[in-house]
Structure formats: C-alpha cells, structure tokens
Amino acid sequence: MYEKFYGFNEKPFSVTPDTKYFFASEKHKEALDSLIYTVQERKGFAVVTGEVGSGKTTVWHSLLHSIESTTKVALITNTHLTPKQMIVAILEDLEVPFKEKWTKVKLVNALNEFLLEQISLGCNVVLVIDEAQNLDTASLEEVRMLSNLETEKEKLLQIILMGQPELRQKLSLPQLRQLRQRIVVCYHLYPLTFAEMINYINHRLKIAGANGEKVFNPSALSKIYNYSGGIPRIVNILCDRALLTGFIRETKLISENIIDEVANEMKDQIGPDNEEYRVQSREWRVETGEKIENNICVHPKHVV
Ligand SMILES: Nc1ncnc2c1ncn2[C@@H]1O[C@H](COP(=O)(O)OP(=O)(O)O)[C@@H](O)[C@H]1O
Numbered sequence: 001m002y003e004k005f006y007g008f009n010e011k012p013f014s015v016t017p018d019t020k021y022f023f024a025s026e027k028h029k030e031a032l033d034s035l036i037y038t039v040q041e042r043k044g045f046a047v048v049t050g051e052v053g054s055g056k057t058t059v060w061h062s063l064l065h066s067i068e069s070t071t072k073v074a075l076i077t078n079t080h081l082t083p084k085q086m087i088v089a090i091l092e093d094l095e096v097p098f099k100e101k102w103t104k105v106k107l108v109n110a111l112n113e114f115l116l117e118q119i120s121l122g123c124n125v126v127l128v129i130d131e132a133q134n135l136d137t138a139s140l141e142e143v144r145m146l147s148n149l150e151t152e153k154e155k156l157l158q159i160i161l162m163g164q165p166e167l168r169q170k171l172s173l174p175q176l177r178q179l180r181q182r183i184v185v186c187y188h189l190y191p192l193t194f195a196e197m198i199n200y201i202n203h204r205l206k207i208a209g210a211n212g213e214k215v216f217n218p219s220a221l222s223k224i225y226n227y228s229g230g231i232p233r234i235v236n237i238l239c240d241r242a243l244l245t246g247f248i249r250e251t252k253l254i255s256e257n258i259i260d261e262v263a264n265e266m267k268d269q270i271g272p273d274n275e276e277y278r279v280q281s282r283e284w285r286v287e288t289g290e291k292i293e294n295n296i297c298v299h300p301k302h303v304v
C-alpha cells in the first residue's frame with residue numbers, strides 16, 4: 001500500500017521469515033554457523049534458544065538454504081506430542097513407511113533402519129524441533145534416546161532443538177542431565193544491539209528497493225530500540241506501522257512522535273517494556289559446566 005510512496009518495490013518489514021531479507025548480524029551468523037557445523041560434521045545435538053521474535057526460525061530457514069541437497073530434514077513444529085506421536089511425526093516427515101498399531105520400539109527400529117540406509121547412501125538426516133520449550137520431560141527424554149542412534153563413528157541423526165528461554169530452564173532439570181551431556185552446541189540468540197538494529201533496518205530497506213534516502217530520523221531509531229529491545233520481530237512491527245502512518249500523513253521522514261504513537265497503538269503486540277526481559281536474557285547462563293565462549297557453549301567433552 002505505502003511502497004510506492006517511499007519508492008520501495010515491496011514492504012521492507014514483513015514478519016515472515018523470508019531468507020531474502022536474512023541479515024547476518026554477528027549473532028545470527030554465529031547461530032547459523034554453529035548449526036551448519038553440527039549438521040555437516042554430524043556432531044549430533046544442538047540447541048538454539050532466544051526470545052519470541054529473536055530470529056530462531058529465520059536462522060533455521062537460512063540453514064535449509066545452506067545445507068547439501070543430500071541432507072534430509074524432518075521438522076516438528078507441533079510440540080504438544082507424546083513420545084510415540086513424536087516418532088510417528090518424524091517417520092511421516094521422512095516418508096518412512098510404518099503402521100499406526102506398531103509399538104514405539106518398533107517405530108524407533110524403523111527409523112533406525114532408515115537412518116542406516118541413508119548413511120550407506122551418503123545422505124545425512126536432520127531432525128529440527130521448533131518451539132521445543134513445549135516438549136514435556138518424557139518427550140525430551142525420547143529425543144535423548146534418538147540422539148543415541150549412531151554407528152561407531154558418527155551420529156545417524158543430527159538433532160536441532162529451538163525454543164524460547166524456558167527451554168534452557170527445562171534442560172537444566174536434574175532428570176534431564178543425560179540429555180544435557182549430549183548437547184554439543186548451545187547458542188542463545190540475544191537481541192540486537194542499537195548499532196546492529198540500525199544496520200538491520202537499513203539492510204531491509206535496501207533489499208526492498210529503498211534509494212538510500214533517510215527514512216527514520218535518529219530519535220525515531222532510538223525510540224524503536226527502546227520499544228523493541230532489539231528484537232527483530234518487534235522492530236519490524238513498529239517500522240511497518242510507522243511507514244503506514246507516514247504515508248497517511250504524507251511525510252517521508254519518520255519522527256520519534258510517530259514511533260511513540262504506533263508503539264502506543266500496538267501495545268498488545270510489542271509488550272509494555274522489554275527492559276526487564278532484556279537484562280534477564282543477557283544474564284542467563286547454562287549451569288551445567290559448559291564452557292561459554294562468545295555466547296556459544298561447547299560442552300567440555302566435545303571441544304574440538
Ligand atoms: N537475522 C534476521 N534477518 C532478517 N530478518 C529477521 C532476522 N531475525 C529475525 N528477523 C525477522 O523477525 C521475524 C521474527 O523472527 P523469527 O525467526 O520468526 O523469530 P523466532 O523464531 O525466534 O520467534 C522474522 O519473521 C523476520 O522477519
């Protein structure tokens with residue numbers, strides 16, 4: 001609607017994880033690289049956590065574009081599943097034939113056979129579980145069992161768990177200690193810094209066809225950062241609505257007043273204040289003895 005007014009080819013701030021718009025901030029790039037490493041080196045188990053809208057699904061979509069075509073992927077997004085339902089969902093996604101009446105053990109055997117066959121064909125198989133914070137302890141324990149499927153040399157199934165910060169709390173439960181020990185890479189996607197957010201906004205504007213003219217004045221950018229806490233999803237929501245408001249008022253330079261106004265209108269979607277949460281997420285650390293190196297926690301057992 002407002003694209004033409006600003007001279008864009010399309011809307012720059014949609015909230016779908018479109019890889020064309022992927023902004024490789026240091027954090028997103030590190031998260032992506034650590035996933036590529038886990039998959040390509042067949043390391044077995046990776047966890048990516050981050051607030052809603054921090055870019056987990058976007059990173060995962062970019063991973064899909066970077067991995068070899070011989071890699072098969074099972075994606076689980078419905079995480080309110082029993083362990084058996086989860087195995088069934090994986091088999092369905094990988095198109096492995098099975099019968100509903102089979103016991104869970106038989107289903108896992110079918111999966112194991114499929115994985116062995118794939119490895120003999122030179123293929124790699126990845127299981128991605130999004131919104132994994134919803135998995136209950138029994139299903140997480142089942143994930144651990146799946147991570148046991150291996151040959152003498154390598155893991156048969158590469159597993160990526162993605163979820164909100166609660167996932168980290170869940171993984172630190174004493175009964176999940178064995179699962180925790182299997183995690184090779186654990187990455188928390190922190191919100192963007194102010195400088196990163198400005199680059200992020202400019203990056204999206206450029207891809208949408210902007211001609212480089214200033215769209216947000218400096219105070220508007222500061223306001224966007226204050227309201228969003230650097231969470232890309234909220235940045236998008238605010239910028240998109242601000243551009244619409246600018247269009248309606250026939251002003252091409254977005255001021256801080258417009259940001260205040262739209263933030264107020266969209267309170268329900270952006271939350272009243274992200275400050276407390278921002279501090280919390282920065283302070284979060286895994287309490288399991290992992291070594292934390294630049295935000296990537298590498299379990300001591302697996303340091304390469
Ligand atoms: N690195 C990034 N590059 C481009 N857009 C991003 C990036 N990270 C997040 N976004 C934007 O923010 C939105 C929310 O990100 P998403 O990956 O869905 O977050 P999460 O899965 O963590 O809730 C995406 O739809 C996308 O538009």
Ligand SMILES: [Mg+2]
Nearest residue numbers: 056057058130
């Ligand atoms: Mg997501």
